Amino acid sequence: MELAVDLISSDLVSSGAVAHGKARGSALPAGLRERVQSNVLTHEQTVPVAAEFAALFPERALVRGRTLACAGPAATSTGMAVVAAAVAGGAWLAVVDVPTFGLDAASEVGIALERVVAVSVTPSAADDPIPSSTSGASGPSSWVDVMAAVVDGFDIVLARVPADAAAGPLRRLATRIRQRGAVVILLGDAIAGQDGAMPCDGVIESGGIVWSGLGVGFGALRQRTVELHMSGRRVPGRRQCRVTLPGVTVADDVGTDVRADVDADVVADIPVEVCA
Amino acid sequence: MSVPGPTTQRIVTVWFPDWPVTAAGFAPDVPAAVMAANRVIARTPAAANEGVVVGQRRRQAQARCPHVVLVDEDRARDAREFEPVIRAVAELSPRLDVIEPGWITLDARGPSRYFGGEAMFASRLIATIADAAAPNAGVGIADGRFASSIAARLAIRQHEPVLIAPGDSARFCAGLPIGWLQALGEAQPELVDLFARLGLRHLGALAALSSSDVLGRFGHPGVHAHRLASGADERLSSTTDPAPERRLDHVLDDPIAQTGAVVFVAKQLADELGETLAAQGRVCTRLVVLLETEHGERSERSWYRSAGLTAAAMVERVRWQLDAWVDLPRGSDQEITGGIVLIRLVPEEVRADVGQQLGLWGGQSDADRRAIRAIARLTTLTSETAVTVPVWRGGRLPGDRYRWVPATTVDLDQSTRMASRASTGSGPSGPWPGSLPMPSPATVYADPRPAEVLDEQGRVVEVSGRGVVSAPPVSLMIMHGDESAGWRRGPRQEITAWAGPWPIDQHWWEPNRHRRLAQFQMLTGDAGDGVREGDGDQGYLVIAEHRRWWVSACYD
Numbered sequence: 129m130e131l132a133v134d135l136i137s138s139d140l141v142s143s144g145a146v147a148h149g150k151a152r153g154s155a156l157p158a159g160l161r162e163r164v165q166s167n168v169l170t171h172e173q174t175v176p177v178a179a180e181f182a183a184l185f186p187e188r189a190l191v192r193g194r195t196l197a198c199a200g201p202a203a204t205s206t207g208m209a210v211v212a213a214a215v216a217g218g219a220w221l222a223v224v225d226v227p228t229f230g231l232d233a234a235s236e237v238g239i240a241l242e243r244v245v246a247v248s249v250t251p252s253a254a255d256d257p258i259p260s261s262t263s264g265a266s267g268p269s270s271w272v273d274v275m276a277a278v279v280d281g282f283d284i285v286l287a288r289v290p291a292d293a294a295a296g297p298l299r300r301l302a303t304r305i306r307q308r309g310a311v312v313i314l315l316g317d318a319i320a321g322q323d324g325a326m327p328c329d330g331v332i333e334s335g336g337i338v339w340s341g342l343g344v345g346f347g348a349l350r351q352r353t354v355e356l357h358m359s360g361r362r363v364p365g366r367r368q369c370r371v372t373l374p375g376v377t378v379a380d381d382v383g384t385d386v387r388a389d390v391d392a393d394v395v396a397d398i399p400v401e402v403c404a
Numbered sequence: 405m406s407v408p409g410p411t412t413q414r415i416v417t418v419w420f421p422d423w424p425v426t427a428a429g430f431a432p433d434v435p436a437a438v439m440a441a442n443r444v445i446a447r448t449p450a451a452a453n454e455g456v457v458v459g460q461r462r463r464q465a466q467a468r469c470p471h472v473v474l475v476d477e478d479r480a481r482d483a484r485e486f487e488p489v490i491r492a493v494a495e496l497s498p499r500l501d502v503i504e505p506g507w508i509t510l511d512a513r514g515p516s517r518y519f520g521g522e523a524m525f526a527s528r529l530i531a532t533i534a535d536a537a538a539p540n541a542g543v544g545i546a547d548g549r550f551a552s553s554i555a556a557r558l559a560i561r562q563h564e565p566v567l568i569a570p571g572d573s574a575r576f577c578a579g580l581p582i583g584w585l586q587a588l589g590e591a592q593p594e595l596v597d598l599f600a601r602l603g604l605r606h607l608g609a610l611a612a613l614s615s616s617d618v619l620g621r622f623g624h625p626g627v628h629a630h631r632l633a634s635g636a637d638e639r640l641s642s643t644t645d646p647a648p649e650r651r652l653d654h655v656l657d658d659p660i661a662q663t664g665a666v667v668f669v670a671k672q673l674a675d676e677l678g679e680t681l682a683a684q685g686r687v688c689t690r691l692v693v694l695l696e697t698e699h700g701e702r703s704e705r706s707w708y709r710s711a712g713l714t715a716a717a718m719v720e721r722v723r724w725q726l727d728a729w730v731d732l733p734r735g736s737d738q739e740i741t742g743g744i745v746l747i748r749l750v751p752e753e754v755r756a757d758v759g760q761q762l763g764l765w766g767g768q769s770d771a772d773r774r775a776i777r778a779i780a781r782l783t784t785l786t787s788e789t790a791v792t793v794p795v796w797r798g799g800r801l802p803g804d805r806y807r808w809v810p811a812t813t814v815d816l817d818q819s820t821r822m823a824s825r826a827s828t829g830s831g832p833s834g835p836w837p838g839s840l841p842m843p844s845p846a847t848v849y850a851d852p853r854p855a856e857v858l859d860e861q862g863r864v865v866e867v868s869g870r871g872v873v874s875a876p877p878v879s880l881m882i883m884h885g886d887e888s889a890g891w892r893r894g895p896r897q898e899i900t901a902w903a904g905p906w907p908i909d910q911h912w913w914e915p916n917r918h919r920r921l922a923q924f925q926m927l928t929g930d931a932g933d934g935v936r937e938g939d940g941d942q943g944y945l946v947i948a949e950h951r952r953w954w955v956s957a958c959y960d
Contacts, residue, residue: 190617198938201942204960218771220775220908229848230802230846230847232845232848233844235841236843236844241794241806244794245775245791245792247791277781277785280774280776281774281778281780281782283776327708334939335939337939339927339941342903344876347901349925350843352941352959
């Protein structure tokens with residue numbers, strides 16, 4: 129009987145220590161404390177991000193309610209890779225107005241495609257990463273309305289802002305995103321720091337891409353390293369990291385190693401004879 | 405009304421097959437079906453003859469029977485149309501339980517003694533229902549609600565009431581397939597499937613197991629199934645609580661004439677009742693709803709649900725009852741003439757809530773439910789074709805591999821969807837020889853953009869029919885604009901690395917879909933105009949088809 133009481137009291141002590149994050153905290157498996165923690169404020173709630181990106185974010189995770197923008201020549205793949213761990217962990221991903229979303233690339237970075245839903249507000253491909261002066265005709269108010277409904281139901285949103293969206297509704301949308309706790313990633317170049325642009329908490333700029341695997345007339349694209357710079361109002365200083373895309377792993381506990389599929393169906397990369 | 409004791413109650417079940425389709429007003433010879441969540445839930449005999457089966461998708465039903473009339477489910481309509489039948493049956497025996505529209509149970513002992521035996525009572529019931537202009541109903545009498553419900557369903561096939569002698573229910577059940585548990589909604593499909601895979605193909609095989617073993621292996625749902633399979637009623641009458649003043653009522657000072665306002669009051673009562681019961685670890689299985697108007701007219705109805713009534717289910721039943729009452733024809737003896745002044749909810753039968761254990765993995769998470777709700781809302785906000793989900797189709801070109809289908813036409817249940825390539829074990833996933841290896845492009849154009857690939861002399865590079873390029877490509881120009889406004893040349897980009905051609909010649913046996921093309925991967929450096937200084941290489945997937953160049957995807 130005394131033994132039982134001892135056990136219970138020691139149990140209580142240890143759980144108390146866990147709650148305060150003191151004595152026994154270090155003995156916990158990584159990530160468990162975040163899971164068992166209760167009473168977290170909304171702006172402290174985070175969704176996981178692949179370890180390679182952790183250096184970009186002061187919180188080492190994506191903070192709920194934040195809006196981030198991905199820019200530069202690797203914007204789309206960066207956006208996919210940043211949200212991959214969250215989607216693999218059970219969150220749903222809404223893709224708003226990105227008709228060119230490459231599903232194969234998404235599944236290669238670990239996004240579970242059964243939790244991907246695409247919403248198109250503008251009828252056709254409005255714009256795309258190849259610089260273009262024409263902007264698709266769109267209804268900016270309806271885009272905001274749709275986004276408001278999307279952030280209600282989805283944890284992760286990848287979206288492209290129509291070029292002619294008005295500033296007022298966009299600000300209200302940003303407030304709603306903060307309230308609902310969705311993580312919104314905006315794609316494309318014309319987003320941050322302009323008039324009528326969506327207010328962003330941070331911009332992930334990609335650049336310095338070095339591809340490997342492709343030669344002059346032989347090989348095939350295999351991997352690239354991308355330099356990522358993070359800046360913005362909620363980011364102290366300028367953070368940067370260098371990642372390999374594809375090759376970012378989603379969290380270990382998800383149990384899917386996306387790199388295992390590399391050699392699934394390789395086209396023979398024999399040098400092709402060039403006839404001059 | 406029930407006699408406490410170990411003997412199981414004699415129960416009469418009246419069951420109308422495919423009630424929703426009857427309530428929708430379709431004659432049996434018109435092929436029609438009622439849909440809920442894109443699945444057939446009820447169909448007319450004519451549609452059944454054409455091969456429309458409950459559980460089919462809309463498309464499958466239309467494929468089987470192209471002229472089938474499909475209407476959406478409307479629970480309020482079902483309840484409203486059922487009211488005359490309830491009233492007709494209540495003339496014979498006032499105490500009846502409505503389980504759902506189209507399904508009534510009554511206590512058999514009193515009425516059958518009055519009408520001179522169970523067989524007499526059953527034929528009397530059928531005559532009464534026929535007078536109420538209702539279609540053919542199945543009447544079954546047996547010990548316990550489960551056996552009697554099965555008997556009523558079998559009665560439909562046999563065109564006469566099925567009477568199971570007292571004490572014979574266990575033998576009756578023993579020979580029936582295990583699937584009846586699922587058909588009557590008493591067990592989850594997963595559990596029934598597990599039983600079947602374990603070799604328990606008949607209810608008798610399950611009943612032969614020891615109750616404690618079943619509890620140890622399958623928990624409370626298993627014990628419930630075991631008890632039903634043994635021919636006992638789900639809960640013995642003696643376990644019924646004496647209900648110490650648990651009823652809740654609300655007297656309204658001002659009579660309410662609007663249905664919505666009454667339902668709102670009922671919702672408050674139901675929430676309160678649900679919370680009180682939940683605090684005691686109980687759940688209500690039979691609820692009596694009493695409504696009274698300022699002129700003293702009353703509507704009292706007993707609702708039964710073996711899985712227990714949640715607050716939402718209680719409110720739904722109040723609404724059904726009220727709608728049906730308001731909808732009564734003018735001049736009938738129980739017509740409603742004034743506003744409602746009294747709403748009373750009496751939980752007549754409660755039981756301990758054994759609860760439902762959620763699975764450790766699989767099943768629906770909160771995020772899934774939220775997303776599915778959001779999809780429904782987005783569909784109304786935009787259009788049905790604007791909200792899409794990916795389905796793996798297979799193919800060699802990046803644009804061919806997935807198809808976006810409207811989310812409303814797909815069962816979003818994860819276990820059955822074949823979204824990603826990984827989840828498709830065989831079939832179209834295949835090896836797809838000729839497709840490019842990982843990594844795949846992140847941006848895939850639905851319509852490839854025209855481009856020009858030039859060699860050192862500024863001539864357009866050509867790919868011969870044997871897959872030989874005329875000269876090494878040196879620069880790439882991507883066109884901007886669109887089909888209607890005309891294409892304009894973009895900046896000239898230097899090709900720093902390239903590989904190809906990888907020829908594809910597919911669907912040569914089908915003139916419309918035949919494609920013969922060669923794929924290239926190209927990396928371009930800085931554009932030379934300083935726009936993308938220091939950004940590094942940009943990868944493109946370029947195809948040569950019909951002697952022209954296109955950019956089909958971008959590795960951005």
